[in-house]
Amino acid sequence: MTTHTELPPMRERLLDVGDKKIFVAETGDGSPVLLLHGGGPGASGVANYARNIGELAKEYRVVVPDLPGYGRSTKGVDGADPFGHLADGIRGVLDRLGLERAHLVGNSYGGACALRLALDTPDRIDRMVLMGPGGIGTTRALPTPGLNSLLNYYSGEGPSRLKLEKFIRDHLVFNAADVPDEVIDARYRDSIDPEVIAAPPLRRPSGPNALRTLWRMDLTRDRRLARLPVPTLVLWGAKDKVNRPEGGRMLADRMPNCDLYLAANTGHWVQYERAELFNRLCADFLAGRR
Template sequence: MTTSTEVPAMRERLLDVDGKKIFVAEAGEGAPVLLLHGGGPGASGVSNYSRNITELAKEFRVVVPDLPGYGRSGKGVDLADPFGALASGIRGVLDQLNLEKAHFVGNSYGGACALRLALDTPQRVDRMVLMGPGGIGTTRALPTPGLNSLLNYYTGDGPSRPKLEKFIRDYLVFNAARIPDSIIDARYQDSIAPEVVAAPPLRRPTSLRALWKMDFTRDKRLDRLAVPTLVLWGAEDKVNRPSGGRMLAGRMPDCDLYEVANTGHWVQWERAELFNRLCADFLAGRR
């Protein structure tokens, strides 16, 4: 297994999903796997999985969308039900690609999207890998410092490179020295695109009803969601609490949990070799 950040040449297209544009990049052949990125400022699909696409594409058809509101996809997300809107958009991607079902890999915000999609339409999900997914116990405790940093990026004095660097180095990863300045520079530039600043894709819920919709621990369907699931959670995650992994493993009927030592919120980047191996084996049924 390699951890190269050299992404292979990818097939790119802009899909029309219910009148909104969703950008997708593809590599490889085989069983389809959708990689859903996190919700941090300036995030996008290919950049989020830059250390994973090459390896996974050796065995799978890897489909990497920019989630609605991010990257080259259309901007704006329904704040009354953000996870539901994301799931609907990605389900539309399946339809546009003529995929009846697929594997899903979701990091943070993307993990919440994958989980909501599986709860709403389990027949569309083959296997699922979740890394520190959002929406786990969000109404049962105060937000973590990392999540507050993320949600405050566009508020107050507005977005800035120092704010983004603090979020990435202090909260996103365990070993800040491993993050090159080039990643922060690129994400900062993407985060200040005028259309993104006008409609930030990740914001605090606008109502108590919206907040409750974003907490999967209150969804009784979780107890009977039989989709085979692997949860990977950094033991030092400062954005979403690692206790969420144990909750998922305890409630979902077919859920394995791997808690990764000395790792923060970005398991697929910090521990790419381990992630690539575990992910490929699980999705291929080599469990």
């Protein structure tokens, strides 16, 4: 597995999107590609895709936002409809950048955001790559140990570096040694931002409308999947302990234009653990190369 993480120079800005600010970094020229990061504690766009941005920027205009609730973007996510809230924010990014259409690449929480955005406004999306996306069959089985670990991070005794390390090393990746200590240290620092602790962006639904929220968050129950025209590549780690790999087959069975690739000996972080494979498959698929 490659460990090359050198980033090209990136243009950074805060975009006003409705009543929130969304941080965006971008580099490269060509067709625009938005990289949407996962929802784990301390996640952010550039850090999540550090092994991919440089390669994709050789062919594409790579736009990397911090999702609402994360990084340098405004904190807080609508707990009643988190996927819709994220999708609305990223659609606002497209509007602010003057992009009528773009490719989407989404990992986990970002994958759920991408899919919801495509379902709501398919005319804005050219092609889409999803890696272990959230919201796939979530009401059909109990949460995985990895997802429970993620959702419990801010509960109980609260966040700690040990809890984050266990989540990353025990659940997020196939080979714990692939993640250096400095990655965990940086994620932990970001995870204990007081604004994030006050409003965790990914939490277990609760309250009187919890069941309705859970149902809404299971995107495989959305009838629009069966007629979604967006060409989609689903990449899933065969050893994913956060979102079940069977979700890939669910999407391939329901979506009319969906390719599925299952990566052996890979966990939830396909773009990080199998960067060279991901970069090649992603670049080729977005360009329409088979």
